[in-house]
Amino acid sequence: MGVIARYRQHLPVGPATPDVDLGEGSTPLVPSQNIGRALGLKHLYFKYEGLNPTGSFKDRGMVVAVARALEGGSRVLMCASTGNTSASMAAYAARTGLRAIVVVPSGEIALNKLSQALMYGAKVVALKGNFDFALQTVRELTSHHQVALMNSVNPDRIEGQKTAAFEIVDELGDAPDYLVLPVGNAGNITAYWKGFREYHAAGRVSRLPRMVGAQAEGAAPIVTGTPVTNPKTVASAIRIGNPASWEGATSARDESGGMIAAVTDTEILAAQIRLASSEGLFAEPASAAPLALLFRLVRDRKIERDSTTVVVLTGSGLKDPDAALKNVEPPIELDGDARTLAKVLKL
Ligand SMILES: *Cc1c(COP(=O)(O)O)cnc(C)c1O
Numbered sequence: 001m002g003v004i005a006r007y008r009q010h011l012p013v014g015p016a017t018p019d020v021d022l023g024e025g026s027t028p029l030v031p032s033q034n035i036g037r038a039l040g041l042k043h044l045y046f047k048y049e050g051l052n053p054t055g056s057f058k059d060r061g062m063v064v065a066v067a068r069a070l071e072g073g074s075r076v077l078m079c080a081s082t083g084n085t086s087a088s089m090a091a092y093a094a095r096t097g098l099r100a101i102v103v104v105p106s107g108e109i110a111l112n113k114l115s116q117a118l119m120y121g122a123k124v125v126a127l128k129g130n131f132d133f134a135l136q137t138v139r140e141l142t143s144h145h146q147v148a149l150m151n152s153v154n155p156d157r158i159e160g161q162k163t164a165a166f167e168i169v170d171e172l173g174d175a176p177d178y179l180v181l182p183v184g185n186a187g188n189i190t191a192y193w194k195g196f197r198e199y200h201a202a203g204r205v206s207r208l209p210r211m212v213g214a215q216a217e218g219a220a221p222i223v224t225g226t227p228v229t230n231p232k233t234v235a236s237a238i239r240i241g242n243p244a245s246w247e248g249a250t251s252a253r254d255e256s257g258g259m260i261a262a263v264t265d266t267e268i269l270a271a272q273i274r275l276a277s278s279e280g281l282f283a284e285p286a287s288a289a290p291l292a293l294l295f296r297l298v299r300d301r302k303i304e305r306d307s308t309t310v311v312v313l314t315g316s317g318l319k320d321p322d323a324a325l326k327n328v329e330p331p332i333e334l335d336g337d338a339r340t341l342a343k344v345l346k347l
Contacts, residue, residue, distance in 0.1 A: 174205050
């Protein structure tokens with residue numbers, strides 16, 4: 001069952017909205033086995049969004065936005081993307097027979113994300129310039145043509161993405177104390193906060209979480225308070241200098257008593273390896289940014305030991321293996337038999 005079927009009464013869909021469903025959502029909330037203990041945190045969970053149909057949380061919002069675009073009579077969908085939005089939009093367009101056009105910053109997106117958009121049959125334009133310019137260009141074009149804008153400035157995207165907050169509450173029985181996630185264009189932090197507040201208004205939770213956002217040091221406009229002209233980070237999904245939902249992110253931070261802080265690429269890659277090698281969870285670099293920030297908050301004693309913390313792993317590690325492979329030992333090349341193998345392995 002996808003997110004529209006599961007959370008229909010909380011979404012802007014009605015009897016006339018077409019059923020669109022790739023089985024998105026209902027991702028596992030995995031309790032930490034090792035990192036939580038090492039940090040002294042009793043209740044640490046990972047919301048493993050990499051298990052969505054196209055490998056990132058983007059599918060939650062995209063399914064609602066595509067259903068609504070179909071309902072409104074759209075035939076052509078368009079987005080600017082650092083990779084995952086384009087993969088998701090292209091998949092749902094393929095599913096529903098719509099045309100998909102994606103605009104990506106030339107040379108800036110991970111190969112596997114690009115291959116998804118191409119395989120799903122989207123028309124891909126690699127535009128010279130960064131993501132912020134691509135989004136500006138797409139916004140301008142879609143305001144003059146009969147083409148539906150599918151970036152997270154489309155409110156239906158936020159509506160669908162808020163279902164991740166519902167799932168966490170439905171599983172834990174209440175809101176966590178801390179929700180830690182990466183912040184790029186800031187749609188997701190906006191969506192989670194909306195989801196928690198809606199459940200709060202409906203009496204489904206007794207408290208609201210503190211929203212903790214992680215940006216990368218070279219792309220931290222919300223942390224510094226000024227747009228970044230040339231955002232730089234290994235975490236391509238959050239390589240964004242002028243977030244479209246800036247306001248939503250600062251509201252979530254301020255209303256929840258949370259924070260948004262920056263981590264370095266070195267911290268991100270270290271957290272990514274630790275997550276994979278000590279929990280069995282392979283997430284892309286952007287998804288490791290909140291874990292890197294959590295390490296620092298625990299070190300600075302900013303998080304209580306008995307608090308419940310959920311770290312959102314936004315995308316699968318298979319999306320961008322190149323970034324990860326720079327930091328692990330390569331395979332052992334061997335020409336030999338079982339004896340030589342045992343010797344090489346020092347067994
Ligand atoms: C899109 C994305 C983000 C950033 O989310 P925003 O809503 O743009 O803040 C983080 N991680 C991954 C894997 C993403 O695909």
